[in-house]
Amino acid sequence: MDASPTNTPDATTEMDQVAEVLTESPQINSEADKWKSLSRANEARWKAASAELEAATAKSAELEQAMTAMQQEHALMLAEMQLRHAAQQRGMELAPEAVSKLNLSAFLAEEGTADLDAINEFVSSLGSAAKKPTFPQNVGIGPQGSNGAPPERTVPLDARARR
Template sequence: MTEQQIVPQPPIPPTPPAPEPVPDAVALQAEVEKWKALSRTNEKRWNESSAELDTLKKAGMSDQEKALETARAETRTATLSEVATSLVEAEIRAQSASAGVTAPTEYLDLTRFLAKDGKADADKVKTFIASLPKPDVHPPFPQIQGGTGHSQPGGTPFTSMDPNELADLIAGGRFI
């Protein structure tokens, strides 16, 4: 009897899948627009559902619960009215600092920058900041008196590099 030896063969590697085609800019933009539209649709549905839920909650409230909810809303409004101008001032300072301008807040009617919810309206603040004059980025170069040389004509000539004499010359002849 002869035994046959079976020699194992290395497995055949699977063929790699074909590379996916690289999408072009138009296809990518279409995909982005599709997801934005879906997001807007979902947000709209959520807002509608939230409004419906609030309506149902209010309809099922007792008179005491309605009074409590009204008191909470009034308290929130009063609290925001106390802090609102500080919030607006902080928003103006932050946006003016990022724009590189100075905004005079002490003479402004800060209530004009409030949104309906009592918070700072960033769009109104941004419009105000955009209307402010921009600082001069490159101040004018100071003119050198007496020409472009390193010393003024008719100035006091110095004869030595003695530190005491130079200090007297800089101080205008006075002792430092």
Template sequence: MNSNASVPTSDESAALLAEIDKWKSLSRTNEKRWHAASAELDAAREEHAARGEEAAEQVRAEARKAMLAEMGPRLVEAEIKAQAAQAEIEIADLRFMDFNQFLTPEGTVNVELVGELIESRNTKPLYSQNLGLGRQGPSYTIPALHSSRALDARYR
């Protein structure tokens, strides 16, 4: 049997060890590159997700603003009617009222301002209506005016 074929010489073993070290070094380099690329990919994904969330939040805010711009006057009208009903007053015509003046800058109903409107419409008389205004009804009778005889017979 040939003993030279199975046992490497010192030059061959040095070359094999050098080849092993070379591949280990390349493997470590590739692993470092893979980790760097993975970190870069994760950072890009996070940035993309953050931008997507930011864009979604912006779309939500714009949709809310548009909805409040459209529905705000109707909400104000409903609030006016509700507060008027609670105060037991009747508001006859709301067609010519600018409901936008009752909206806050955020687009919500300014309930305090609506309350001021209702209070201004809920006017009570300044003076009591049953004092000092003269005769208010038949509290006394004049006998000559309320006679059962005919008028021509009274003066004969």
């Protein structure tokens, strides 16, 4: 017996089906065109969605950078306020020009918060402020001051009496 596929009854029916498909070419073309158009539409939707995703990713990165900058600025402001407060507790007042020349990022911890230990260490290195008198001194109303000794007289008392 010959075992070729053309001699079997199944092979002849497959050949007939192929022949039938070849004869129905207008239907195949319309189906192929349909699937091609659906594929193109899906591809266009995919490209639009990809572009939208890229735009959203870029916007997200931009917002994240802006947020990081704002957090850094906020942390520097917080460090400045803590520095002024620590100086005020020691009786000192820091001039705005002096504070503006300081590297305030040195007073920040790694997580972006104010490092109170570094601030207190810096303020204590400045020394203590001399207490200013509450009232104005030397306004011409007589002896002033805290030493308690009378002022030196340039003219002896007896010389004034001789006039």
